[in-house]
Amino acid sequence: MTPKDVKVSKAKGRPMLTWVGKKPLARVRAYPAQAIERFDATAGQALPLQEAGWSDWPKDLPKGGLLYHGDNKDVLAHLLANGFRGKVKLIYIDPPFDSGADYVRKVQLRGVKGTVKIDGEDYTLGEQVQYSDIWANDNYLQFMYERLLILKELLAEDGSVFLHCDERQGHRIRCILDEVFGAEHFKNEVVWYYSNKYGANSQTFDVFHNSIYWYGKSSKVQFNPVRVPVKEKRLQPVRQWNKELNKNEWLRDESGNYLYQESSTKDLGDVWEVPVINPMALERTDYPTQKPEALLRWVVGCASAPGDLVLDCFVGSGTTAVVAQQLGRRWIGCDINKGAIQTTAKRIQELMQSQAVDAAPSPQGDLIGTADPSPKPSQLSFATYRVNDYDLQIQHNEAVELACQHLGVTRTRTDSFFEGTQGGRLVKIVPFNHPLTPLDLEAVRNELKARPTEERDVMVVCLGWQHDARAWVETYNRNRPVNKLHVVELRTDRKLGGIIKHEPLTAQVSAKRTGKGANAQLVVEVQDVVSPTIMQRLNLEQGVFRAQITDWRAVVDCILIDTQYDGQVFNVALADVPERKQDLVNGRYELPAPPAGSTVAVKIIDMLGEELVVNLTV
Ligand SMILES: C[S@@+](CC[C@H](N)C(=O)[O-])C[C@H]1O[C@@H](n2cnc3c(N)ncnc32)[C@H](O)[C@@H]1O
Known part of the structure; x- marks a missing residue:
């Protein structure tokens, strides 16, 4: 397939912010996407799923979640050219904030301590840069402008965009949103207030909030009011939805006095108090700037319904996709960073596996009062694609x-x-x-x-x-x-050279059949994994003493198996993704045996995100 150009409408709103190098975006080039991985937690069973929403799904794409690895300008252009124009109900984005920093993730080995002993001392793997948020001149504004112009094309007429930012560029972003979506479509500035963070500044007030700007594509956007618990029951005026006027009304008695009733909940306002993720929280992935699921539950819950399509093209650790999956929405995620795609895939695999086992809707907890309090999942499978190569x-x-x-x-x-x-x-x-x-x-x-x-x-x-x-x-x-x-x-410098020889991950893996006929099983065993890059990191840090890793499983983040690999798309038949950092992968797996002569592919991902696929014929 050759790339094709797709049209992007002009922004017509006012006022308009200007910057050095501001350029409109009349067309974007859409490149084809290559499928690289598929995951299906249903194992062929018919489980109860949300039926809404699939009728207008592009026919060339699998009906499930979609995760794209690539620059979102390319990915959004690809979606536009492939049937998603006007189909997205809700966009949440949490882009880089122009913070002037590189965002790093602490990398640990797996196991109880997450460290390795060198000469009696504990050492960790240190940090790995996940993405850079350093911009020259006004490039940041042009970057955001282009993405917002394309996102608008993808949004449904009654769709919403929620843009998460902070005080550094928020005021400028708001002007760009006015220009792209029209100031008349501004809905709310939500303040995410987090009080459980330590302050750092001594010269100015510490910052304990981010802003989330909510705009509609048109004036008719979906809004499901969110009720939140109050500490003590109290009297509140009674409201009722007026279908004709399309709004809530306060009820009155015959004499015109407001009616009151005792209530243990209240409407959520525009200040959302949600703690930042604490170091021990189960949802924590160690991906930098990961947002709490509780925050996303309110975003997804208030502006979409089960079956609706939710898009996040700066998906990071996958919070939006995870919450959309929990709340029965369909979803598309995208990130340029491979670590983000791996983290998101792991979280979604784990969640879909548990949803398939329970076949029960996720608890709604803090979403009291939204349209459907207990939706079934929309899908229990997803596919990962690559647009261009960012490996x-x-x-x-x-x-x-x-x-x-x-x-x-x-x-x-x-x-x-x-x-x-x-x-x-x-x-x-x-x-x-x-x-x-x-x-x-x-x-x-x-x-x-x-x-x-x-x-x-x-x-x-x-x-x-x-x-x-x-x-x-x-x-x-x-x-x-x-x-x-x-x-x-570096290749030839005698004094300084000699380090940049990339030695890839290696592994010893076996696969054999046991039993016969209907009892035939496939046994896959990983006996050893060596990551020269991890060893190099440890040894560079520690000089003369050589690091020793006694259990190979400490360097392995997860293991995926495809029992009938076609050489192109990796279909995940088994995913061993330990939930907690201290847990290790299993290393020995029994699965139903595939037909004789099949290629069994074993994908091993190490703690730095390097991948190795070992193919074996059984
Ligand atoms: C603030 S983080 C998002 C965190 C996310 N909300 C979460 O809860 O984990 C921003 C993400 O945008 C990604 N990103 C930056 N530039 C991008 C681009 N051009 N295309 C796609 N993703 C990009 C980064 O890799 C990073 O993962």
Whole structure:
């Protein structure tokens, strides 16, 4: 399939904010998506599911949740070109906030302590960058503008968008929302108030809230009022829904006096007090900036109904998809970061497995008073797709961290271009998936031009050189007193080189048949898994002492098995995803035997998110 261009309508609302480089978006290029994984928790049984909503589902797509790995501009364009225009009832997005930070996840080994002993001391794997929230100039605003323009096209006429942001860009985002959706379609500014966080600022007031802007596509959006418990029962005026006027009315007696009744609940207002996720909470995934499920339950509960389609294209750890799944909605999630896709897939697999076993609706707890208090799930299966290839991103982040540790670079997380400094020089690390080219060097030159007072030399770190890059550097450095470029080629540098040899994950796995006929079983055993990247991390940190991992299961996050792998789409027949961090994968699995000659594929994902698929013929 070749990419095709899809039309995006112009924003017509007012007022309009302007910024350097503001460009409209009349068309977007839609690329095809490649299916990479399928999960079905029903195991072929007919379980009670929500029936609403599937009649207008694009016929080429499986009826289930959809999880996309890719840049959301590409993914949203793909959805637009493939039957989802005007179909989404609710969009919740929690994009980067332009916070000027890299977001990291603490990585631990599995097991009771999550650490490894080196010379009697406990060491952890440290941190892994998940995504960067550092933007140059006004790029952030253009980024958000483009995504919002496409999101509007996907929204149903009675659909809603909830945009989560904070005080840094909130006021500008609100102007963009006015422009894209129309100021007349603004519904609420919800304040998420969290009081259980430690304050940090001494010069200004500490911040204990985020804002969530709610806009409708038109003036007729769905709204299900949410009732919340009150501490003590109290008298409240009685309301009733007036269908003709499409609004609630206060009831009065014959003399015109308001009627009161005692109530233990009240309507939720626009300040939502929900604690941030505490370190011990079961829902915690360690994905940075993960939002509480309780917060999303109110968003999803108030502006959609069971069977409706919910979209989050900055899905992160998957909170929106998880809550949509719990509340009987259909859902689409997307993220550019592979770690986010893996975390979301794990959470959804676990949830669908438990929903399939219980075949019972999830408890609604804090959703008293919404339309359907106890919906069945809309689906118990989902598919993961890739639009363009972002697999390299996680390896790049990992390689940059390793290179910085190895070269003694002090990281400057607030600099959007240079990775840090070393011995008085600025350091630029060129992605290791290609040799250094004149284009990379021109990017460095342009950056230095934009910083006229910069008087330091620059160390450019690369894996290897393209031949014309050498001549470029020589010409550039000639007669230049400052800002000289010094290139470190890791592949050959005797002193500094030798670290960036990516050795992939390896494993010893066996699969055999036992029993005959209807009793035939497939037994899969993982005997060993070695992650050179994890070992390298531990050993880099600890110098002379070598780390020893006594149980291979400590390095493994989860194991998935496809018993009839077709070489393209991984159909998950078994998912071993331990719920708690201290739990280990099992390592030995018994499944119904597939037909003779089938390819059994075993996918192993380590604690840094690296994947290995071992294929065995049985
Ligand atoms: C604040 S986090 C979302 C957290 C999420 N609400 C949760 O509860 O876990 C923002 C997410 O946006 C993703 N992201 C950033 N730029 C993106 C892009 N261009 N396309 C898709 N995802 C992107 C990041 O990888 C990150 O996971």
